[in-house]
Amino acid sequence: MTGVPVPYRVTRVREETADTVSLTLAPAGPAGLARFWPGQFAMVYAFGVGEIPVSVSRIHRHQLVHTVRSVGAVSAALCALRPGDRVGLRGPFGTGWELVRAAGQGLAAGQDLLVVAGGIGLAPLRPVVLAALAEPRRYGRLNLLVGARTADDLVYADQIRAWSTVHGPLHCAVTVDRPTPAWRGHVGVVTTLLNSAAFDPRHTTACVCGPEVMIRATARDLLHRGLPAHRIRVSLERNVRCATGHCGHCQLGGVLLCRDGPVVGWDRACSLTSVREL
Template sequence: MTDPWLPVAHRVVRRTEETADSATLLLRPVHDPLPPFRPGQFAMLYAHGVGEIPISVSGIPGGGDLLHTVRAVGAVSRALHGAEPGTVLGARGPFGTTWDLHRTEDLLVVAGGIGLAPLRPVLRHALAHRDRYRRVVLVAGARTPEDLPFRAEVERWADAVEVVTTVDRGGPGWTGRVGFVTEPLAVLPLDVERTTALLCGPEPMMRFSARTLITRGVPADRVQVSLERNMQCGTGRCGHCQLGPLLLCRDGPVVDFPVAEPLFAVKEL
């Protein structure tokens, strides 16, 4: 068993810029790999001499390799974001709960900005097992067209799944939708009793998107969201990721919306 407290050395073998402030790192174990990850789970990534933060997997290549998409917003994330091929980082995990991919006929994936990263393994899984799902729909939003991650891959997905993209502000050459993700969700044809919805993005986006879907008749317990807090240990012992009764590194980050909804309503949380 890998000691969950000890970072395992991983080397950056590829770095791909996704947007102006986000990049995807392909990490390969220097020695023994970590246990296998599942969609929705996260690793604690360590930049030597800077610190450690939780980052969800944005792909599960196999063979012990990890894919993580990092947005540069703080000291540690900037160090990880800027890690060039050859850099050795630390990784602990896997930690956390997973997306429910087993009780659905129609799969609806709703992402806001870099929130598409933790949902990317879901889309890849659905494409690899396309016969398991009657319908797969991606609704992805961002502030501007330049803030939409994985744009080339999303275009390829459109050959096999339904893709709806929307931005808060369009620009030169943008011919797609302009508006919040709740707008296409309000009119998207759905077989509500057969739909499972997976949501990741800014908290207000998830809250309003979930309420839109539930108002339309999607059962609340078939709507899942991925929550974000300050995780430091990954094992539920330090308490930094407490959200009401939850310790998100243990009880999350993926939870059913009926669990998250009352917590969203308390501003102090």
């Protein structure tokens, strides 16, 4: 039954930024939801307030992490939760990122992986980074490029720091739009980091998530560098109510984003995101 939420217990609350928290959720009863794939989302219900779609930001056995930014009534209620509180979850819904499920199989097999995130767009991409780092031999070179408004708006800052400093298979770079006096890193939009990444455009799969304007700019740049449109995977956002393809809210042209997305290829998303107010 996908229509009725399953109770989950908040086991951990981590403040990521001033307005963003990560909730670790475990099934409150004997049965949880089916296994999530990176890029998929759950409908997260705050008791008596409402329900919003949130991509998984970490999948750890039966536990899920959702990173939520407080921007409305439901997300504010979720951000106010404390360990022990209950939520309702429905899912998993939607398409996932094109990760290599088994050695040598899938769109991204043996390819350089380019993960580009804007703001909280890093949340649905973190499972991609973690999956690639767990099995780096399935991919070529691994790149993570992150843009944030300011250093204070950077989610998973500790984790990014660890990825940036440890000499490992992952090239990680961060940029901010507006530097604070303490900021010593890169300044500018996230596409300015593309030159620092090591990837062969003819053999790269890109995973992109962030504000739509950032997705468009990144995809345009990557196309220009020679990435085929279908290898640029983007995660889009629309209003979602039912998540089962029946309520009509998440339409983006011919795409029902809860069913055909949220992850779609740029070959499909390009025209859909270039018409105003579609």
